[in-house]
Amino acid sequence: MSLPDLRPEPLTPESFAPFGRVIWDDPATAKEINAGFTTRYHALATAETDADTVISLFRGRPRPLEIAMLERHPKGSQAFVPLGGADWLAVVAPEPDPAALRLFRCRGVQGLQYATGIWHHPLLVLGAEQDFLVVDRAGPGGNLEETFFAPRHIAL
Numbered sequence: 710m711s712l713p714d715l716r717p718e719p720l721t722p723e724s725f726a727p728f729g730r731v732i733w734d735d736p737a738t739a740k741e742i743n744a745g746f747t748t749r750y751h752a753l754a755t756a757e758t759d760a761d762t763v764i765s766l767f768r769g770r771p772r773p774l775e776i777a778m779l780e781r782h783p784k785g786s787q788a789f790v791p792l793g794g795a796d797w798l799a800v801v802a803p804e805p806d807p808a809a810l811r812l813f814r815c816r817g818v819q820g821l822q823y824a825t826g827i828w829h830h831p832l833l834v835l836g837a838e839q840d841f842l843v844v845d846r847a848g849p850g851g852n853l854e855e856t857f858f859a860p861r862h863i864a865l
């Protein structure tokens with residue numbers, strides 16, 4: 710029996726809470742700094758790693774909208790913040806089961822952090838190439854587990 714198409718749900722702190730944090734201009738975290746010329750949205754997420762925490766740029770390109778695998782990073786969290794202002798997609802699951810997939814449509818002003826060990830699909834960009842700031846782990850030993858399954862299609 711084939712599984713139904715994946716339909717996106719909006720990314721919200723509440724809906725994403727089982728999988729990690731949303732990185733957004735959360736008013737509850739706002740602090741006026743720099744003589745009032747900057748607003749700091751403080752501690753939206755905390756990077757978790759057992760080694761170095763590194764900051765990278767990912768230049769993501771659109772890919773076929775089907776999900777045939779998940780990955781997870783058992784030794785650290787992974788945060789993505791879009792730099793181009795365009796919507797993008799995130800797929801997560803509480804366990805490596807294609808029937809348990811959740812698809813989130815992320816607005817171009819929303820980033821997120823996958824908590825350590827959370828099953829997710831690699832970066833999914835919509836429409837055109839987009840750069841992302843990425844904060845994750847660099848260090849010894851493997852930090853990638855993958856699982857593969859029959860493709861599930863995305864219906865936007």
Ligand SMILES: NC(=O)N[C@@H](O)C(=O)O
Pocket residue numbers: 780787829830831832
């Ligand atoms: N491979 C890599 O660094 N990126 C993935 O982990 C991803 O989630 O996009």
Ligand code: NI
Pocket residue numbers: 780782787829830831
């Ligand atoms: Ni990843």
